[in-house]
Amino acid sequence: MGTLSALMVTILFAGGLYLMMRKDLYEVLLGIMLLSNGVNLFMLSMGGWSREQLPPILDAEQTLPASQYADPLVQAFILTAIVISFGVTAVIVVLVARSWEESQTMDAAERGREEGEP
């Protein structure tokens, strides 16, 4: 599983970075979405994996030691990270939409030139 999640992280990061470095703002947006998924999965995998571990939901009468459960802290971090990246993505979505409305181009570089940047 460790190998596979590493592969998944590779795909998400490589795809995300590639898209983010494109000129098309829509691609940049999709790239950011991929990248945030990659970061979340990366963070989760740092919590470690074992076949036997249980979800961090304690049993009412259970007597298991803490080491039997999956790391709850990374999960809590990622949960908020997911929601926040949703909020951030929403803002970028609006930026992309407004950018098109204002300048009728999706090319980030072209837009920069219009505004007088070199």
Next chain:
Amino acid sequence: MLPVLLLLPFLGAALFYPIYQFRPGDRVPRQLTLITTGAVLVLLAWATFAPGGDAPREFFAEWIPAIGLHVSLWLDGPALFFSWIIAGIGFLIFYYSGHYMDPKDAPWRFYATMLLFMGAMLGVVMSRNVLLMFLFWEVTSLTSFILIGHWHERKSARQGALQALIVTALGGLCLLAGIAGVYWILMDAGLGGPHLLDWDQLWLHRDVITSHGASFVVLVLLLLGAFTKSAQFPFQFWLPGAMEAPTPVSAFLHAATMVKAGIYLLGRLYPVYWAEPSWLLIVGGVGVVTMLIGGFMAIVSTDLKQLLAHSTVSQLGLITAYYGFGHGLVGTEKPLPLDLALIASHALFKGGLFMIVGIIDHGTHTREWPRLGGLRHKMPWTFALTLIGCASMAGFPFTFGFVAKELFLKGALEVSQVHGAAGIFLFVTALLASLFTVAYCIRMVVSPFFGKPRDPSIDAHEGGAGILAAPAVLILLTLLGGLYVPLLERPIATLVEAAHYGKVSGFTVGFFHHVDVLLLLAVILFTGGAAIFLLADRIASAHKVFGSPAPFRRAYEWTFEEAAPAFAAWLCGAVQQPSLQRNIAITSGVAFGLIGFAAIYSGMPFVFEFDVTWLDIMAGGVVIMAGALVLLAIGSKTFVVRLIAISPIGPMVALFYLFYKAPDLALTQILVEVSLVVMLLLLLFRLPQRFVARSTRARRIATAAIAITGGLIMGALTFVGQHSETRGTSIIPGHPPVNQYYLENAFYPPQKFQDNPELAAELNYPGAGHLRSSGGRNVVNVILVDFRGFDTLGEILVLGISAVGLLVLLVLGRDPDKLPDWRSAGRRAVRYISEGYDESKPPAPTVLRRKIGAPPSLIMRETGRFAPAIVLVFAVVLFFAGHNAPGGGFIAGLMSAAAFAILLLSFRKEDIRRLHDFRYLTIIPAGMAVALGTGLVAVAFGLPFLTSGFTYLDVPFYGEVEVTSAIGFDLGVYLTVVGSVILIIKRLGQE
């Protein structure tokens, strides 16, 4: 009492803004400064004169034990002395400012900053803890920066302000390093306790500090802090530059108080270091050199204010040198007497003289003495005050300055007798500098006031009684102190005793009571000084011929005004390219390079598993599909195909969350994906069908290379990180790792375990024996709402802000004529948000329907009738289940938002008008208020913010039910999430 005293000026400063808002242009601000300062003085008087010493003179509150920083305040001798100077002169300065500053030119922020400065300065001298003193020290630097740059439209003012800030801030950093060094030395010696960084502890452990190997370095760092602040050589150049400030600021900060902070620090360090040989050489040497430079520059200045500034540099050098000479008294074990007398005399005459220069400036509109002359007839009162002030500055008998000068010469003489060649060098330099002092004092009196008026265009007039009052008080005090000795002697003796923690027996202040070598020296000084004055014009012309080398100022300018900006410009140009793509490439290249290097360098082991199960096969399939989809998204040209390719990635990641036993994450991810896809669909309707940004093949290959390298590095890191040996250990020895702590403390033992601790211990129940717990079985949720509730509060705030920001972005700049006016756009957006929609206008068609051109499909409408209800019920269940099972506020919020989204999209607006027109924006602050309120309830009970409490209720027919206050917090989270997500989706769907 002490905290109140200290907080008063800050409170006063805080009051300015609201007062100004309600009564702009009022005279209240000035009076507020006088009231605040008056209150400080009253408290000080109480602390000083309370019968029987009843007034508390110490205060301690723990703050950050880990770095030895505590709120430790005191009013010992020097603190009391300096507090009187600060508040007393502050009061006069505020009074003077009212007459000096044009009300239009002195907005409330001027007075507020002055008060802030006064509070910070009081903090410096009242701090018993050295680190606390440093904090206030920095505030004085910052407020000085703001005040010097008061007329910020002038380039020279900005330059002077920046120069002062950079020099003093660099010195501040040295001081901080020095304090850290002292702390380190003390810790190294095995000392500890909350008072470790208090001044008296430093004095107590002076042997530890001075005998340490790094002692010299620490001393130099501390001295750099003092020298930069007090404009000592080679940093003397910033003080004349600071004269761009309004005159009240110069008189207060750059003559009477702030520049004395360095001197104050020397006085505090003196008991620690006075016996060190380096102390005499560094402090004494720097002092006399500064004296000399300052004195010389004062003679060649033509601007009276500059003259005073250079003279301040010189006088500060004198006091510094005096501290250095203290070393000359080695063997007698006599603490330095009367350093405070020097400081007091300088503060009095220099503060007064600065204000007088302000009056001359007002009366003649110039400060250049070559243009002035014969003013004694037109400005008799100013002339009288200048005469007395300068007499004191020169050290003329019958003035306070004479006392100071005599003390200084006595110290210099002793040094020359004890320390051989070095001592004689110090003595001679000090004498020479004193000649200059006399010369520029004569200049100050003679040139503007005697002779004939040199410039006929100047129509001089005397200042009014109001503006003359403040300097008169200070100048008369210096005369009084010199004429009537006992008046001065007793308080100083008291303060000196208090300051040095011991009886200083048998000292008398020598006032002209015997003809000895000191008096002879004084006579020499006055004749020599007069001679130098007569030669001053030649000196000045020679100075002009040779030019002003000012090597240190030049070095500063080269470093901070040429080299540093050039380097910064080059660096920014290199890494901050005007291209999004290149920026991302550079950023990710550096980041992944560093991460990869760290991973390889730390030698993390690569561990392969060859234990393939069905789960792995399934995950492998997911990975392959994800790869294919990403390639499709990259290769495709149409937006819709890209969207279709990308949208399954999220659920695939959710599958991985499940593999990692994270049900909450999987749920959240799936729900977020729903809203995300809806959002992207709505975006598609606003965008063109397809768009191709041209790029070359080489560019694509380079981009792919960077992306794949980055991906591989992160993948490798994921791989090795999972097997890191540091996992499951805590960086604090002896503590369980924090995740283990959360697991063991999340769930409170049920009643039967509480009643029977033995049983709990026998069963090895997690959390047995812990009092601190939160009563939830879903540890992730407990972390969110309880353990790390503060984090969550911040996170919902971010979500709310992004929703509001998005709203503003959508409304902004619709009117092309008003595009650049951000303020009006913001106001428009706020009005739009707060007033909702204009009901009189016909309802705008949603983008969806305009594009499709028809009402929502039958399936959508019919599903939309019952599906949202089911989803909502499920959301409620998830919400309440959250504390003990997967679910909670975030998840329930996302789910409810999805239900509303279905409703909003599947019906015509007219059908669900009330639902549609609801102001979802109001839910966001409401949610945050609920979350915050839950946290504050705990505070009301005297518990830390966001502490959650709970109890078990016995419900008939059902059994034990847990009631927890964390549910309130979770409700706040829920409301914020619902409000934000619905708002985002709805607004995107609207035209």
